[in-house]
Amino acid sequence: MTIDVNAFQTDFRNWYQTHKRDLPWRRDQEPYHVWLSEIMLQQTRVDTVIPYYEKFLKLFPTVQDLANAPEDQLMKAWEGLGYYSRARNLQKAARQIVQDYNGEWPTTAKELQNLAGVGPYTAAAIASISFNEKIPAIDGNAFRVFSRLFEIKADIADPKSRQVFAAAILPLMPDAAPGDFNQAVMDLGSMIATPKEPDIAHDPLRKYSLSYADGTWMDYPVKTKQKKPKPVSLVGIVIQNESGAFLLQRRDHKGVLADLFTFPLLAETEPLDAAAQGRLIQAEFKESYNLMLADLKPLGGKPVRHTFTHLKWTIDLWTAQLPSDADLSYFPGEWVAPSESDRFPVPTVQKKMMKRYLATVS
DSSP, X not given: OOOOHHHHHHHHHHHHHHHOOOOGGGSSOOHHXXXXXHHHXXXXXXXXXXXXXXXXXXXXXXXXXXXXXXXXXXXXXXXXXXXXHHXXXXXXXXXXXXXXXXXXXXXXXXXXXXXXXXXXXXXXXXXXXXXXXXXXXXXXXXXXXXXXXXXXXXXXXXXXXXXXXXXXXXXXXXXXXXXXXXXXXXXXXXXXXXXXXXOGGGOTTGGGOHHHHHTOGGGOSOXXXXXXXXXXEEEEEEEEOTTOOEEEEEOOSSSTTTTOEESOEEEOOSOOOHHXXXXXXXXXXXXXXXXXXXXXXXXXXXOEEEEOSSEEEEXXXXXXXXXXXXXXXXXXXXXXXXXXXXXXXXXXXXXXXXXXXXXXXX
């Protein structure tokens, strides 16, 4: 099937103008807004992102404000979105723009990829939407739309396949408003050409589609299966003092949940009975932090479960006591009163642990 490019562009443009989503970051072409939305939308649903995006812009209305923001304030604003390295890279990139580019945005996809956390897709989205560069923004939506359109069998899990798709898409892009074309692909993939239940009857590109003509729509895109998340067993210790404050630990600067606050978490290397597990916890706190926990015991009930992209945590909760004047010189954290908890950036898994604890003790 040979595609009439002019007809294709006209049909696609008309569909987009009629059905495009009204999203807050589409109300202008400001690169800061486009960039922020694209980073937030990674691994996160649109309806979840919208309130975060609007709140974030109130706190940090310009790239300069973001560059200068205290890290704790930034992480608190990001709390709940997950994948916290995105927030750290946002600030790194903001500082690059302010310091290395004198506050001026790079205008090409190639230059934009010099910014922290900006990969080929995000760079192409910003360059096409904000600076009218004719370049395909290839994400999961584009893989789905164009693999079905052309019956492209390249494995989308292979990074080399991106070039195959770019070569197929670029001839279909208009010279004018390439950003609208990329956004139309985003909307089509999200609203019509969905992974499991595509609305084929309302697909504006159906008549151009090889997979529709061949009845192979659901065979695309081709993707090798991802590895299952690695199971990790942990012990979480809910430690309180006599005034009811909780001892929260600030996690390391690198690794999972870097710099966020949680109950202390210890790796559980093998199944142990309660007595043996208790001795292990006591030994760890004594050796690492010079702290002796009192009234240490299992909380009981079901463990807390939380899945990351590559890890699946199962956390057994324990409770313990420490006096408020305990020496925390060697402990990377602090006492947090329940009334002050909103000041500290915590991940979703910490909220799950707190919820389980409160439900069990109440």
